[in-house]
Amino acid sequence: MPLRSRLFTACLPLAAGVIALCLGGGAAGPARAAPAHAIAILGEPALPAGFDHLPYVDPDAPQGGVMRYGVYGTFDNLNPVIVKSALTTARGLWLDREFGNLVFEPLMQRSVDEPFTMYGLLAETVETDPDRSYVEFQLNPKAKFSDGEPVRPEDVLFTVDMLRQYGRPIYANWLRPAVKIEKVGEHGVRFTFDDTADRETPLLIAGLPVLPEHAFDRAQFGDTTLKPVIGSGPYVIADVQPGQRITYKKNPDYWGKDLPIKRGLDNYDEISIDYFRDANAQFEAFKKGLFYVYLEGNPRHWQTAYDFPAAGDGRVVKESFQTKTPVGMRAFVFNTRRKVFSDVQVRKALSLLFDFEWANANLYYGAYKRTESFFEGSELSSIGKPASDREKQLLAPYADELEPDVMAGTYHPAISDGSGSDRTLLREAVNELKAAGYDFKGRQMVGPDGAPLGFEIMVQTAEEERIASAYQRTLARIGVAVSIRQPDDATYQQRKQDFDYDMLLFTYYASLSPGVEQVGRWGSSSKDAPGSFNYAGVGDPGVDALIAKMVTATTREEFVDTVRAYDRLLISGHYVVPLFNIGEQWLARWSFIRHPDVTPITGYYLPAFWRDPKAQ
Incomplete structure (x- = not known):
């Protein structure tokens, strides 16, 4: 593939070897393709050009009234893209799983009824080539920020600059392949990629927010703020009570209210989100x-x-x-940065002692199913499926890391007798620990260095403390000393962001199109990046290689095999103690x-x- 990292004379690099932002055209780039209304990760978008509305909305939904939400936690910042706000930003501003994008908008909007397809929003059209060596967006000339200023290519360039300097690690991963960004004509922006780009890269770029250059101070962009921010979205910030409530009011002059992608959405005149520090009070x-x-x-x-x-x-x-998507992985997460969890055999031993059967019967009325895969409940799961020939080929360099039952598709988390003290599993865990150099000293399990085996579980809610206590009781039966700490929410968030914990509970949400976001969860580059989601501290070349293969797959069959292989490698690493799901x-x-x-x-x-x- 030809080198794509050449910088054109019309471009001024912001940093050597990093990126060039261009306000004018340069030399001829890749061959042009036809602009389109949408772009899919594989295959074609489900909705044709000129579609009337998304299939999962009511285009005639009534408008008006007040919606009030209640959430657990707190907030101290209104800039949702910076590292400092990774875990304490106000809900609803941008990229919110539940509430959507109320203030900031992306170039293109993702359909939640397809694996990964983006439809035009701020960008009226998208253009790319079969190699996805570039992507060009033509902004909708009608697009405006809430203060009436137009959304310009210069705002896109500003946003990229700020995300590169101050943004969360996930945005740096999305933008890493972009070696040139240029304004094309009056409304166009083109991103040219180097050889590290993949099929997902244009869609990730399409999902970036566009921030108004005129409304932010470059020098202070990386600082948290409680001053209401300006975006192009359907709502404006009407009131802020730090840590307690944020209120949004619909912008009557919202530019995109008549777009097909927006019909049937944004149906309230006002949205209020209240914060609660106690789940019972909530x-x-x-x-x-x-x-x-x-x-x-x-x-x-x-x-x-x-x-x-x-x-x-x-x-x-x-x-x-x-x-119809994976249920996600709710789990206790081992922080492998800690010496106590650096040995996979120790992690495997401790994983045996979460008594799901006891907890499910005594705490949850038998309603849960045990989670076994990182892509549970979908075709991407490796559970019950022997590794295919393609999977075996992908995993061959990492054979020493893989467990035979995981490769055979027969792996399942330990099944207890439901007593809370299954002697067979206790004995198996002790044998695993002894093989790793641990043994009893009196009633304590001690390591090769003579130090007692113990750790702290950091929890956020009373319910998390409840399930941690069940785990704690079983571990105590083999002399493992576990303490449980529930700090105040601000301390919890800070410790989580700084990876300052032994073990915590976390839910890894999954989709039918896992891709570059996996770098932020499990990739080596995110291991020591503050604000990343690599809570387990994983830095494994095999994991990195499979993520890279995942995002370059060109057929669904190749993609599925790659994700299943990836699932097998994560399972064999025993980075988490899988919990359960409702289904x-x-x-x-x-x-x-x-x-x-x-x-x-x-x-x-x-x-x-x-x-x-x-x-x-």
Whole structure:
């Protein structure tokens, strides 16, 4: 493949060997392709040019009223893209899993009913070539920020510059292949990539926010702020009560309200998000109608807590939603940066002693299923499937890291007798630890250096403490000393960002199109990057190689085999103690909050909900 990293004389590099931002055209680039309304990771977009609306919205949804959400935690910042805000930014501003992009908007909007397809939003069209050596966006001439200023190519260039300097590590990964960015004509922006680009790169670039250059101070961009920020999205920030509440009001002059990609969305006049430091207080507020949607994930709570009057008389509705995507991996995460967890054999031994059967029966009414794969419940999972010839070829260089049952597809997490003290598993764990050089000294398990084997589990909520306590009791039976700490939320977030913990609980959400985001979770480059999601501290060349292969696959078959191979390598590494999943989504809502009849493959989609006008 020809070298694509040549910088043109019209470009001024910001840093040697990093990037060039160009305000004018340069020498001829790659051959042009036809501009399109959308771009898919593999194959063609599901919706044709000129589509009327997304299939999972009601294009005639009523408009108006107030939506109130309640979330657990706190916030101290309104700039969602900087490292300092990685875990304490206000919800809803940008790239929010539940609430969408209320203030900032991407060049293109992702469909939640396809594995990975982007449709035009700020960008009216997208253009790329079969090699995906470049991507060019033509901005919609009608696009405006909330203060009436137009969205310009210069704003895209500014955004890239700021993300490179101050953004979270994930954005640096997305932008790394872009060696030249230039303004093309009045409304165009072209990104030219080097040989490290892959099929996903143009879609990731399309998902970047566009920030207004005129509304930010370059010198202070990396600092947290509580001053309301300006974006191009459907809402503006109306009120900020730090750590307690943020209120958004719909912009009556929102530029994109008539776009097909926006029909049936952004249905409220006002959105308020209240923060709670206590989970019980959060639910009590929902019961009283202080906010209107409660996202449930606890079977015990789901079965026992909805005995209040509003749930009994139908004013509060409980609903289940089916999905067609991986359920995600909820797990205890070993911080392998810590000496105690640096040995995979120790991690394997400790993983044997989470008694799922006891916890499920005694804490959760038997409602959970044990999670086994990082892509549980989808074709991407390796569980129950022997490694294919392509997988074996991909994994051959890392054969020493792989467990035979994982390769054979027969691996399952340990199954106990449900007693909370399964002697067979206790004995197996002790034997694994002895093989790693550990042994009993009195009633304590001690290491080769004579130090007792013990660690701290950092938890965020009372429910996390509950399940950690169950794990703690079983580990104590073989002399492993475990303490549990629940710091205040600000301390928790800071320690999490700085990787200052032994073990914590985390959910790795998964999709049908895993890609470069895996670098931020498991890649070597993110291991020591503050604010990354590599909580386990993984730095494995095999993991890196499979992520690289994953994002360059050209067929669905090749992609599936690569992800399954990747799944096998992560499972064999015993970086986490898998917990459990429900297999569906649970949501409770006040009955005046309605939603479309169609559910996308990812499950409920809150931005498509609306408030019944009769209940305004």
